[in-house]
Amino acid sequence: MSVVVIGLSHRSAPVELRERFAFAGEKIPEALAALRTSGLASEAAILSTCNRVEIYAVTPLAADAAVAELKKFLIAHHAYEGALGDEVYSFAEPHSLHHLFKVASGLDSMVIGETEIFGQLKAAYEVALAHQHTGARLNKAFQRAFNVAKHLRTETNIQRGSVSVMSAAVELAEKIFAALSEHEVLVIGAGETSEKTARALQSRGVKKITVTNRSPERAVALATELGARTVPFENWPDEFERIDIAISSTAATQHILDRAKLEPLMKRRKHRPLLLIDIAVPRDIDPTVSELDNVYLYNVDDLQSIANDYLDLRKEEVARCEKIIAEKVSALLAANKFHTNVGRNQD
Amino acid sequence: MFAVIFYGLSTLYSVFLWRKGFRRDEWANYLLLAAGVALHTLAMFKRGLTLHSCPINNLYEATTFLLWALGLACLVYSLLPRFKFLTAFTAPVLFTIGIFALMPSLDVHLPPGAKPEFSGALRSLHAATILQAYGAFGLAAVAAAMFLMQQRDLKVHKLRALLSLLPSMQRLEFIMFRLVAVGFVLLTIGLTAGWQLPRHADKPYFSDTKVLWSALLWLVYLETLVAYKKFGRTSRRFAIGIIVTFIFLLLTFWITNLYSGLHN
Numbered sequence: 001m002s003v004v005v006i007g008l009s010h011r012s013a014p015v016e017l018r019e020r021f022a023f024a025g026e027k028i029p030e031a032l033a034a035l036r037t038s039g040l041a042s043e044a045a046i047l048s049t050c051n052r053v054e055i056y057a058v059t060p061l062a063a064d065a066a067v068a069e070l071k072k073f074l075i076a077h078h079a080y081e082g083a084l085g086d087e088v089y090s091f092a093e094p095h096s097l098h099h100l101f102k103v104a105s106g107l108d109s110m111v112i113g114e115t116e117i118f119g120q121l122k123a124a125y126e127v128a129l130a131h132q133h134t135g136a137r138l139n140k141a142f143q144r145a146f147n148v149a150k151h152l153r154t155e156t157n158i159q160r161g162s163v164s165v166m167s168a169a170v171e172l173a174e175k176i177f178a179a180l181s182e183h184e185v186l187v188i189g190a191g192e193t194s195e196k197t198a199r200a201l202q203s204r205g206v207k208k209i210t211v212t213n214r215s216p217e218r219a220v221a222l223a224t225e226l227g228a229r230t231v232p233f234e235n236w237p238d239e240f241e242r243i244d245i246a247i248s249s250t251a252a253t254q255h256i257l258d259r260a261k262l263e264p265l266m267k268r269r270k271h272r273p274l275l276l277i278d279i280a281v282p283r284d285i286d287p288t289v290s291e292l293d294n295v296y297l298y299n300v301d302d303l304q305s306i307a308n309d310y311l312d313l314r315k316e317e318v319a320r321c322e323k324i325i326a327e328k329v330s331a332l333l334a335a336n337k338f339h340t341n342v343g344r345n346q347d
Numbered sequence: 348m349f350a351v352i353f354y355g356l357s358t359l360y361s362v363f364l365w366r367k368g369f370r371r372d373e374w375a376n377y378l379l380l381a382a383g384v385a386l387h388t389l390a391m392f393k394r395g396l397t398l399h400s401c402p403i404n405n406l407y408e409a410t411t412f413l414l415w416a417l418g419l420a421c422l423v424y425s426l427l428p429r430f431k432f433l434t435a436f437t438a439p440v441l442f443t444i445g446i447f448a449l450m451p452s453l454d455v456h457l458p459p460g461a462k463p464e465f466s467g468a469l470r471s472l473h474a475a476t477i478l479q480a481y482g483a484f485g486l487a488a489v490a491a492a493m494f495l496m497q498q499r500d501l502k503v504h505k506l507r508a509l510l511s512l513l514p515s516m517q518r519l520e521f522i523m524f525r526l527v528a529v530g531f532v533l534l535t536i537g538l539t540a541g542w543q544l545p546r547h548a549d550k551p552y553f554s555d556t557k558v559l560w561s562a563l564l565w566l567v568y569l570e571t572l573v574a575y576k577k578f579g580r581t582s583r584r585f586a587i588g589i590i591v592t593f594i595f596l597l598l599t600f601w602i603t604n605l606y607s608g609l610h611n
Contacts, residue, residue, distance in 0.1 A: 172509065296502065
């Protein structure tokens with residue numbers, strides 16, 4: 001008995017193919033039951049997300065035979081009639097366990113280190129567990145995978161930092177202000193990115209948001225979405241006395257805020273720290289305002305560069321994580337006398 | 348001596364932490380500094396037992412008391428969330444002053460059996476509160492250095508600012524203000540107690556170097572606080588002012604003591 005895995009992911013197959021093989025959530029117990037009654041697997045779990053479809057199975061068959069049968073099952077279950085080549089990958093022990101640990105830790109994800117996959121894998125395991133399709137071997141493997149993912153999260157930088165423009169802006173805000181819940185936000189321009197950034201700030205505790213836009217209708221629509229209030233576009237400078245964070249994304253072709261305009265506003269706000277997030281292209285805010293004391297200005301390039309740097313940092317951590325995973329897989333195999341018949345079968 | 352060695356080790360470790368960008372939250376530096384402060388406390392306690400009074404009778408003792416107040420305040424404040432790196436910024440200050448304090452000429456001993464000319468609770472209160480005030484000003488200068496470094500990083504080295512585990516700008520600003528305010532209150536108490544102390548009729552009070560220097564220091568800190576709170580001085584200027592004033596304090600503390608008739 002050994003753990004094998006077969007599947008398609010964003011690395012091996014285009015979205016058109018992945019969606020063709022996706023399992024609907026409510027159909028998974030049925031598919032698991034079919035796998036077990038066929039004698040192909042004594043234990044099984046199916047992970048189906050937008051980026052991957054994978055079957056984890058404990059099988060009495062030899063690895064090569066098991067993989068071939070699982071592939072047939074996958075094709076038959078989805079009534080697929082086309083040809084399948086390298087789009088489907090498969091692993092046998094110990095590589096199957098290594099792969100499971102990597103998936104749980106987000107190392108195999110499109111955005112390295114992302115944490116959503118952890119929840120998705122846990123949900124997939126819980127479905128299999130609830131319908132009694134797992135046993136000692138798969139339980140141990142999945143539980144160890146979750147432990148390893150948590151270990152890597154705390155001991156390495158694999159999940160550290162913001163890899164999106166919005167979360168980078170929120171992280172910067174948290175470096176400037178002690179508690180975001182005590183600060184007000186002004187959204188200048190009701191664009192999609194400013195809405196996302198405002199929502200990201202809301203998720204970290206910001207309570208009061210004011211929206212302004214040249215077209216009042218769009219301002220009202222966004223304010224309703226965010227639970228915010230609106231002010232007329234010509235009055236937004238007056239808001240600077242109260243707010244501490246401004247997100248700007250207007251379609252203006254020239255700067256709407258420059259040093260000459262901001263200096264008196266800073267005096268009126270008694271030089272309290274001010275975070276300006278300029279996500280407009282062309283830029284809304286003159287870059288020279290960042291020379292003013294207590295003014296922190298970040299444009300879309302700054303935020304993107306932070307997100308990219310974080311991603312690079314995560315990539316640097318991959319080798320370290322791989323090493324830890326290899327050690328954990330060896331420990332699991334040694335502790336449970338798992339079979340060590342090697343094999344990475346790439347169909 | 349051993350305390351200064353630990354301050355030195357902590358300084359070396361602080362350089363390492365600085366090179367690493369203050370990214371890891373760890374206790375090693377705190378423990379090194381705590382060991383230094385513990386040894387320092389023991390040494391002061393033993394000296395106090397020998398003298399049967401608070402050990403602040405000569406320049407060496409005053410300096411080590413100042414160091415002790417600074418080290419202890421640092422250990423307490425470092426327990427606040429994200430303030431552990433305060434130790435990394437304080438250790439170099441403690442080490443530098445500690446080396447200076449070890450100069451043998453500072454530790455002038457009284458003749459055997461002699462006692463300080465003036466002693467008692469009021470004198471101890473005067474000296475202890477003033478030195479604790481200097482400790483608070485020192486720690487405020489350390490927080491100000493952290494503030495300026497963090498501010499520069501947020502404007503220039505953005506990723507470094509995000510990766511470091513330093514506190515937010517607003518918290519640093521709050522701590523700076525609070526430490527200067529506490530120091531100012533202690534300084535006021537200490538100076539008031541000093542004014543009440545008995546003194547020789549032939550030693551003029553208001554023209555004494557140390558009294559004038561202390562009054563100047565009191566005025567400078569008062570101006571710093573009032574300008575920041577009432578007249579909108581920016582936090583950057585507030586931080587620079589705190590650092591410059593503390594450097595002035597360190598550089599002139601010993602000289603004014605030496606030239607003070609009342610304190611010799």
